[in-house]
Amino acid sequence: MKKDLLGISDLSRDEIYLILDTAEAMREIGQRPIKKVPTLRGKTVVNLFYEPSTRTRTSFEIAEKRLSADTLNIAVAASSVLKGETLVDTALNIEAMAPDMIVMRHASSGACHLLAGVCKSRIINAGDGMHEHPTQALLDAFTIREHKKRIEGLKVTIVGDLLHSRVLRSNVLLLTKLGAEVWLSGPPTLIPAGIERFGVHVSTSIEEAVAGADVIMMLRIQQERMQGAFVPSLREYFHVFGMTAQRVRGARPDVIIMHPGPMNRGVEIASEVADGPYSVILEQVANGVAVRMAVLYLLAGGQEGD
């Protein structure tokens, strides 16, 4: 492994499989009466979140605690950032207290790369702007592999706000690396130009994209990142691109439905689908802890070239 986990683009196929296999072993720890191993004893992990997060921050913190690391959460709303401190100054000040790893989420794409260049601590990207969210893609792959026993050759359809989604970018990179057939669908205003160059199929017809799919992944309509009129109305969006039980019928009978959360019920996904028999949405959340434990463990070792 390299020093940091900044994105799926830095990972090889073998490294992805190593993380997924390690996560298999980590998952068992969460089923024990004492859900803790001494592995990262004496290591300090700082969770530095510049954007709100429930799932990812909780998941990282539980993963860190199950590995016995000392964890520290910095909520930006209560920090000196509001007094005008720059990201690099904040990071260097945290670094002066010698943490071993920094888990960071930031609204700007590339913020983690910036930090990785100035910090000796290992940086884990927990989502940077519209760029990448590598641990989400890894836990999605883990969940898919658990259900389908493979990733290669599967038809994976991703529907929703493709433009603003870092989850999409990380998933496209990972799934194409592992040989899945990736289909994307959404309104033309929310499809990034040139996305086909990543080796994916794009269709504005959700029916075509979903036909025969093994996996359907729904993305959230990110109203907080939308500066402009990308969709006429949320009701119309649901009418054309919302995942309903009717649309799921076009997929394979053993399809699984995924969503990285938080869900907008009645916008990108109907409640009957989110809570239905094909949904693995809560399994994704559970698997997130095991995958993040694997990442923390693997990054705590030596680096390439040591």
Next chain:
Amino acid sequence: MPIVMDADRIARSLARIAHEIVERNRGIAALALVGIRTRGVPIARRIAHAIRDINGHDIPTGSLDITLYRDDLMRHPVGPQPVVRRTEIPFSIDDKRILLVDDVLYTGRTIRAALDALIDFGRPKSIQLIVLVDRGHRELPIKADYVGKNLPTSLSQSVQVRLTDVDGVDEVEIQDP
């Protein structure tokens, strides 16, 4: 390099250990086998089989990966982390008499890690240690209860246990540097 145990010798040692277990534990009530990955696992399975041949009883058998409990982990973080494999103990170890199984007993550090790992699963009534080979040079106060073969070695030598399940052949070899 000398082969110090062949397939026949290994089989007879494990059969003898199975008899010793039955004798010392007055039957097999509340016994459970836990093999340490990698080669302790097939040895545990073979002992379970041997005990079934003796008295027809099945003993629950699990496997334990001690990587996350190693005392040398993170001390000199050079190179990649050791691969973590799955721990599978599909029964409660509370009040069980645990038979911990490994291939080679050397410094005792693996067993120390295994004891810590086991305690995280519950509170067994007792833990006994079974090893196929005891090569000496202990660094911790740990002693095996059942030994397939005591093998005097020098620190510079290494002992290779090979088992058909993992390596395609049953043998124990001493390798000189």
